[in-house]
Amino acid sequence: MRIENIVPPSDLRAPPADSKSPFGTEGLRGFSPYLINRVIRRYNSSVEAALRDTPVNVARLRVIAALVANGPQGITELSIFSVSEQSTTSRLVDQMEVEGLVTRRIDRHDQRARIVALTDAGRRAFDKGFPIMQAEEARMLDGFTSAEQALLRELLGRMLDNVRNTSI
């Protein structure tokens, strides 16, 4: 059943009659975390769907993208850059090593630590998968000028600097 068959959009979009609404005249759209959650949920599920016919999923592609962008790195950095729990990243990297997408080597600065690096197969998976992420980003930013896209990244970068709890 499509939403528009249930409630007229005008009813759904209209702010509540109560002028003392905590969300102001914009309704939920006046609360930026609501907008961000909705946008990124749709983006992520669209990427997941578009990757269905490829050998990698979103979680793997994020790890691979972090390695392409920042080079070989430890699990802690990798979990931050791939936006995933450290334990989840660790298990995923185990699987990706078996699949031949990454390798692990001893950190030359710390014998107990392991550094994760991309293999040629991992790089090929990136070359196949990343354009799919870029296409979804392009769809999300349809109608945005280059200046608006740069501005968006600048605002998001400042937000990240405000909320992050690590130096990266």
Added chain:
Amino acid sequence: MRIENIVPPSDLRAPPADSKSPFGTEGLRGFSPYLINRVIRRYNSSVEAALRDTPVNVARLRVIAALVANGPQGITELSIFSVSEQSTTSRLVDQMEVEGLVTRRIDRHDQRARIVALTDAGRRAFDKGFPIMQAEEARMLDGFTSAEQALLRELLGRMLDNVRNTSI
């Protein structure tokens, strides 16, 4: 172990030496979905932590906020506005009804459908919990002028219009 003890931030922030990087000179920060995922993950986990000593969690508070913003509504709309799977929303509303936060009544337009409405206890939970979400939003937007905040919401609203697959 803190990140800054592992790798100097300068190394982590620096774009890869390879000028042909698919992420350009900004590294991962040049890819807006990366920034959005990182920002909202931190925001959501900060809210979850801040709500720990209250009777509601993030999932409940989102359902409650959607009801405050848009009034009584069906599960389909509620799952969209609370940014949650429909089956998850349905189970959550069952629990919230037992907890006395919401009630369900028959839809006067469709005898088979149920409309979810907030109770007085639900509204009190909102009055306690929503300021916590607002405080985390304020932290995320620290240093933003009112004009920048409005611009951010405008850009996010356009992104949502680009990616959403319903009329709401």
